[in-house]
Amino acid sequence: SCERRPRALPEASQPSAERSIALAPAACAPLPGGSTRRCRRVIRYGACLYPAGTSASHWEFEVLPCDSESAFGQIFSPSLEQSFLPEFISGDFDSIRPEVREYYTIKGCEIISTPDQDHTDFTKCLDVLQKKIEEKDLQVDVIVTLGGLAGRFDQIMASVSTLFQVTRITPLPIIIMQEESLIYLLQPGKHKLHVDTGMEGDWCGLIPVGQPCSQVTTTGLKWNLTNHMLSFGTLVSTSNTYDGSGIVTVETDHPLLWTMAIKN
Amino acid sequence: MEHAFTPLEPLLPTGNLKYCLVILNQPLDKYFHHLWSKALLRACADGGANRLYDITEGKRERYAFLEPASATPLILLFRLFYSLLSKCFLPEFISGDFDSIRPEVREYYTIKGCEIISTPDQDHTDFTKCLDVLQKKIEEKDLQVDVIVTLGGLAGRFDQIMASVSTLFQVTRITPLPIIIMQEESLIYLLQPGKHKLHVDTGMEGDWCGLIPVGQPCSQVTTTGLKWNLTNHMLSFGTLVSTSNTYDGSGIVTVETDHPLLWTMAIKN
Numbered sequence: 112s113c114e115r116r117p118r119a120l121p122e123a124s125q126p127s128a129e130r131s132i133a134l135a136p137a138a139c140a141p142l143p144g145g146s147t148r149r150c151r152r153v154i155r156y157g158a159c160l161y162p163a164g165t166s167a168s169h170w171e172f173e174v175l176p177c178d179s180e181s182a183f184g185q186i187f188s189p190s191l192e193q194s195f196l197p198e199f200i201s202g203d204f205d206s207i208r209p210e211v212r213e214y215y216t217i218k219g220c221e222i223i224s225t226p227d228q229d230h231t232d233f234t235k236c237l238d239v240l241q242k243k244i245e246e247k248d249l250q251v252d253v254i255v256t257l258g259g260l261a262g263r264f265d266q267i268m269a270s271v272s273t274l275f276q277v278t279r280i281t282p283l284p285i286i287i288m289q290e291e292s293l294i295y296l297l298q299p300g301k302h303k304l305h306v307d308t309g310m311e312g313d314w315c316g317l318i319p320v321g322q323p324c325s326q327v328t329t330t331g332l333k334w335n336l337t338n339h340m341l342s343f344g345t346l347v348s349t350s351n352t353y354d355g356s357g358i359v360t361v362e363t364d365h366p367l368l369w370t371m372a373i374k375n
Numbered sequence: 376m377e378h379a380f381t382p383l384e385p386l387l388p389t390g391n392l393k394y395c396l397v398i399l400n401q402p403l404d405k406y407f408h409h410l411w412s413k414a415l416l417r418a419c420a421d422g423g424a425n426r427l428y429d430i431t432e433g434k435r436e437r438y439a440f441l442e443p444a445s446a447t448p449l450i451l452l453f454r455l456f457y458s459l460l461s462k463c464f465l466p467e468f469i470s471g472d473f474d475s476i477r478p479e480v481r482e483y484y485t486i487k488g489c490e491i492i493s494t495p496d497q498d499h500t501d502f503t504k505c506l507d508v509l510q511k512k513i514e515e516k517d518l519q520v521d522v523i524v525t526l527g528g529l530a531g532r533f534d535q536i537m538a539s540v541s542t543l544f545q546v547t548r549i550t551p552l553p554i555i556i557m558q559e560e561s562l563i564y565l566l567q568p569g570k571h572k573l574h575v576d577t578g579m580e581g582d583w584c585g586l587i588p589v590g591q592p593c594s595q596v597t598t599t600g601l602k603w604n605l606t607n608h609m610l611s612f613g614t615l616v617s618t619s620n621t622y623d624g625s626g627i628v629t630v631e632t633d634h635p636l637l638w639t640m641a642i643k644n
Binding site: 135144231260261262263264265266267268271272275276290291292293294314315316318319320321322342343344347349350351366370372 | 544
């Protein structure tokens with residue numbers, strides 16, 4: 112796997128040996144010191160569905176504060192706060208309803224056909240998104256995805272699979288959230304997860320989805336690991352929880368899926 | 376040696392398939408009633424008892440046919456016949472660490488004579504421990520069983536979904552019987568290394584299927600019977616995972632794999 116250096120983080124705050132990230136719906140909260148995290152919302156399959164279970168105020172919180180000079184700000188400027196028009200909708204369009212497609216076309220949203228059957232709509236959407244981020248020269252910290260963790264089992268696995276493939280598409284971290292669950296793929300190396308936003312639920316876990324992780328070491332969990340093997344067939348960490356310190360560190364030799372509860 | 380298997384056989388209205396039923400803590404689907412009625416042995420894992428209790432409101436017991444009491448003898452006889460066949464919804468046992476089962480549910484099934492088995496071991500899930508108890512019961516009773524059918528486990532908390540999959544890997548140490556897990560429109564079944572022949576012509580199959588290399592890469596996978604087949608292909612997270620696949624119409628899917636490979640398929644609505 113490639114070394115990932117997110118462009119967004121200022122050099123001074125980029126940890127030398129660790130990736131440091133706050134994973135929570137409140138990922139857009141201002142950082143200590145005043146710098147502002149900005150994030151871009153990617154809706155599953157690119158269709159701008161009003162996210163199930165997300166209130167309008169939650170949406171607004173996610174887009175504020177924004178740099179008004181960015182293209183992101185232009186879309187979600189105060190006058191259009193209540194407007195829920197996506198930048199684009201991409202896919203092979205076998206799911207979008209005709210009247211929905213027509214509506215967003217009329218409203219000026221870009222409709223991008225990605226017919227390639229070797230990749231999911233999600234993967235292809237991230238590809239388009241990354242190109243847009245580069246075109247617009249946006250500073251982005253994370254890509255938040257809604258959906259993908261429920262329904263058809265093969266589609267749940269396809270969502271997880273996309274997290275493995277996305278390193279070839281974008282250097283940005285991708286989180287997937289649905290209902291009370293969040294997943295995030297930890298690449299080999301050391302990670303420091305801030306779990307003290309107050310939005311964390313009770314449980315968390317480490318899932319060696321793609322291959323055994325023979326050397327996993329953690330701190331901050333109720334049941335920590337020290338150079339332990341995680342693999343389907345020996346040990347998978349589920350129904351774990353926190354030790355109250357507000358920080359979880361994970362060191363892994365292979366990609367390892369972090370999953371956690373979002374508070375109700 | 377090829378292992379032949381018909382994943383959706385338990386859903387067939389007729390047949391002699393001998394299976395046990397395990398109920399996990401997820402909403403029960405409409406095929407629950409059919410699966411319950413033909414099972415040899417039925418068990419709940421912890422909160423699965425809540426689900427059973429709620430869905431069988433008013434008809435849990437063998438003598439529920441007596442209610443309402445105002446009925447002619449003929450009607451009572453009919454109900455008795457029907458209830459003896461299928462309307463008794465008391466599990467053989469309920470096992471778990473009991474952090475999910477509601478107190479009134481636990482009390483109800485205790486009074487009704489269901490075995491309540493505490494399995495407090497925190498190193499294994501309620502599901503895994505329930506299968507352990509189930510296997511012991513199958514041996515004690517010397518039952519001939521073809522498959523263990525599990526309801527639930529494929530929705531809700533993401534870590535619990537992964538725990539269900541993890542159990543499929545561990546269960547080979549517990550029982551030699553195949554285990555399938557079903558919830559809503561999805562079924563999963565773990566294919567051990569070797570050759571497998573899956574009969575997918577019961578008429579209960581939905582549109583999609585997939586092969587998911589959970590746990591480790593499968594470097595040599597060969598299939599027939601799928602719309603997109605593989606020939607000595609590598610499946611792994613990061614290279615290729617087969618999802619949204621479908622059938623070629625032959626009614627049979629064969630899979631050869633060098634490592635455990637998760638088969639998943641749609642159940643028709």
